[in-house]
Amino acid sequence: MSDLPxxxxxxxxxxxxxxxxxxxxxxxxxxxxxxxxWGRTRERAHARLETLxxxxxxxxxxxxxxxxxxxxxxxxxxxxxxxxxxxPDLLRIAIDAGAHFACTSYTSPExxxxxxxxxxxxxxxxxxxxxxxxxxxxxxxxxxxxARDAVGDRADRVSLTSYCGGIPAEPNEFRYQFSxxxxxxxxxxxxxxxxxxxxxVREVERPWEDTEELVLDSEVFEVYPNRDSVGxxxxxxxxxxxxxxxxxxxxxxxxxxxxxxKSVFDTVAAGDRxxxxxxxxxxxxxxxxxxxxxxxxxxxVGLEVERDGRHWxxxxxxxxxxxxxxxxxxxxxxxxxASGVERVLAAALPPGLHRATADTEEASHWxxxxxxxxxxxxxxxxxxxxxx
Numbered sequence: 001m002s003d004l005p006x007x008x009x010x011x012x013x014x015x016x017x018x019x020x021x022x023x024x025x026x027x028x029x030x031x032x033x034x035x036x037x038w039g040r041t042r043e044r045a046h047a048r049l050e051t052l053x054x055x056x057x058x059x060x061x062x063x064x065x066x067x068x069x070x071x072x073x074x075x076x077x078x079x080x081x082x083x084x085x086x087x088p089d090l091l092r093i094a095i096d097a098g099a100h101f102a103c104t105s106y107t108s109p110e111x112x113x114x115x116x117x118x119x120x121x122x123x124x125x126x127x128x129x130x131x132x133x134x135x136x137x138x139x140x141x142x143x144x145x146x147a148r149d150a151v152g153d154r155a156d157r158v159s160l161t162s163y164c165g166g167i168p169a170e171p172n173e174f175r176y177q178f179s180x181x182x183x184x185x186x187x188x189x190x191x192x193x194x195x196x197x198x199x200x201v202r203e204v205e206r207p208w209e210d211t212e213e214l215v216l217d218s219e220v221f222e223v224y225p226n227r228d229s230v231g232x233x234x235x236x237x238x239x240x241x242x243x244x245x246x247x248x249x250x251x252x253x254x255x256x257x258x259x260x261x262k263s264v265f266d267t268v269a270a271g272d273r274x275x276x277x278x279x280x281x282x283x284x285x286x287x288x289x290x291x292x293x294x295x296x297x298x299x300x301v302g303l304e305v306e307r308d309g310r311h312w313x314x315x316x317x318x319x320x321x322x323x324x325x326x327x328x329x330x331x332x333x334x335x336x337x338a339s340g341v342e343r344v345l346a347a348a349l350p351p352g353l354h355r356a357t358a359d360t361e362e363a364s365h366w367x368x369x370x371x372x373x374x375x376x377x378x379x380x381x382x383x384x385x386x387x388x
Contacts, residue, residue: 006098006122008345009075010034013068013099015090016081017048019180020104020130022326025334028373030056033345036071038063052326074098077344079337087111095121100344104130104337107355115353128355129340131332132164132299135370136249137356138363139301139316139377140236145360146381147305150312154241157306163214163223165252166329169294169321174287175257179295179329182284186276189268193225196247201230207250208265211258216300216317222257225250237358242305252298296321297328314381332375339369 010033014021017039029035035058039045042062049060061071072078076099080090084105091114094101100123107127115125128134140162147155168177178185193207204210204225211224229249238244258265267279289295302315322328340356343349348362357363367377 003350004122005100005124005344005347005349005351006075008077008100008347009073010345011036011073011076012079012341012345013038013072013076014079014081015063015068016079017044018081019327020330020333021048021052021081022330022334023052023054024326024331024373025336025338026052026054026058027056028335028338029341030054030058032342033077035059036061038066038068040064042066069093069097072097072099076100077102077341079103079341081334081337084108088114091115091118091125094118095123098123100124100126102126102129102337102341102344104128104134104333106133107353112353119352122351124344124349124351125353126340126344126349126356127353129337131297131329131336132162134336134340134356135299135318135332135367135375135377136162136164136301137236137358138366139299140303141358141360141363142367143301143303143314143316144236144238146314147303147312148239151305151307151310152241153239155239155305155307156243157245157304158238158242159246159304160236160244160248160302161214161223161246162249162301163221163252164299165221165297167252167254167296167298168289169296169328171254171256172287173260174283175254175260177287177289177293177295178284179289179327182280183277186264186268186280186283188226189265190271191227193227193229193250195225195229195249196233196244199243199245206265206269208258208261213255214252214300216298220255221298222253222255223250224253235355235358252300294322295328297332299332312382314379316377316379318375318377320375335370335373335375336366339366339373342369 012033013036015038037045041064045060078094078099080103088110091101118125192205194203207224214221214223225248297320299318304313320328
């Protein structure tokens, strides 16, 4: 099989008009591609374009009246911004049409299996190409490369922490405002977390009970683990000679969040789904994100390694506040997705599955592109401080 992908046509079908679809991402793609925005209906697509007012020309189509499968041509790129459960069906449509595929969600086993067929057809499947997952992967791979340059493939102690949060730019007494499905926010707290601390794997049923403080440039945040961090040790390619003391991927919240959410945690712990749904509706009504509010995204990835008494550390940070053009979340997610799709359009990625990218040259290129688009990721290390 050729290492070259099916030649991209320059047409991108962006499916989804939700809150993660931002003007910045559409404008970025519009610089070099013909972009088609697909909504559930044509009316929704037109309404979203009217709200975003992108500078780039973008066509609007609706899944209710237009046939996506027929519209796709070999070499087009299909971008799914729909919930993760829709990705497998859309990937099948892309494969049948000979089109490349991209999304911002985690890679499910079904997507991984379908990617084998895509690879055989010389198609690119780009996943985890958003904020978290996405930018955090780029930061981590670059930090690991720097650490290996500093200490090599053997280390007595390695600690990686990766935290991300969408928070209010001006925290209220609740330390949160709802900008997406409130029940989803609360339900996420019911999932146990698995991570490494003090050299051993730990599991916690109630992740908020392991909340810690994190200080960034004198500002105090609260962070807690989520999902299963352990599998990412292999995904990030830690050398076998690295002794992992800590490995945590989690969520970041403003200081005072755990105290403000005590009654919420009590309801979550009770396990009553009806009560939880009712609470979600109540909180969404009390703490909505309005048109006058500004959101903020903070992402930080830190890596520390020690070998024979030598210590190296590095930390990337992204800190973005929303404005009249885009929310911070929409800017981060859509711009990252668009930057990844640019690499697909440039035939820079070989056929097959890519979780963002593990290639450090590609990761560096990607972060440079994000910086030019207004998302600078600041790097601090033991020997330097600069902006990427």
